[in-house]
Amino acid sequence: MFHIYCPYCAEYREEEEFHPRGQAHIARPADPEATSDDAWGDYLFFRDNPRGVHHELWVHAVGCRKFFNITRDTRSYAILETYRMGERPTVTANGPEAVPSATATLTGALA
Amino acid sequence: MSKVVQFDPHPAQAAATQSPLHHVAAKPAVGETGVTLTERAFLDHLIVRGEPGVLAGAVEAVLGLELPTQPQRLARNETGSLQWLSPDEWLLIVAGGEGFRLQRELREALGEAHFSIVDVGGGQTLLELSGKHAVEVLMKSTVYDVDPRHFPVGKGVTSVFAKATAVIRRVDESRWELVVRRSFADYCLRWLLDAGEEYGIAHQPTQPAVASHRQTVTDTETVS
């Protein structure tokens, strides 16, 4: 049981209202006809699996039903920030050392 | 006006209409009544979508309501209620039979703007929960924090309700509304009757907010 901040509802909501939808910021090749099979395969099937800061796409499935982004630390599962579609993350792997911000609150033990 | 085919879902001499809860007989509370549950059937539910800047003027002119642009806000007047569902989506609930006229007027006021209005009245119904223990029944039923300090009058959210989902709105100090899917209405009602048993829940007969030309049919049994 933990809470995630929805940037559209502008409040913390119960985790079971959300679904993860994989890696964020995957740009579709601008010209698919001119894209090599390797590059197209990478776009369709290959995803990063970093140890540390990771940007993910989530959807507030039961609430406002909007997609948004979460920056998460894959070592601790801590949510570092949530931000709207079209925005860029402020916490990145190259940026300041990842520390949990007030964007995620743990209200109970994390299994 | 944009080229959209419109039809009145409730024409005169309409076929008989059944509420999704027509089959569940009303039942008084055992002992003192602490919670009252009533279905407000046959209201017209419309989903209005578009950018707030596009919709606000027409909504104010036609409905006399200020478009709630803040998350989780619910605006009400004698015409009906208008609830924020997402940054570009609102739920408009008006008296049964009024939806078609208001939809036409909104479409005329919005002209060629980019927007959408869909009548979803056939797919959902409204349950009203009132009484001094209504909030306790909700606390047992949803993960959302319905504590009155966190959930003031005029707030509405979409959240998990039992093992389904519902729109939960607080309309006054002790009165709450649940908008539930038609196919989940029976489940939600039985859940509420079970959850409310310890507080003395009274299930009142369905209140049809229905225009005079519409026939309603009931075929009730008693929940055991």
Ligand SMILES: [Zn+2]
């Ligand atoms: Zn949301």
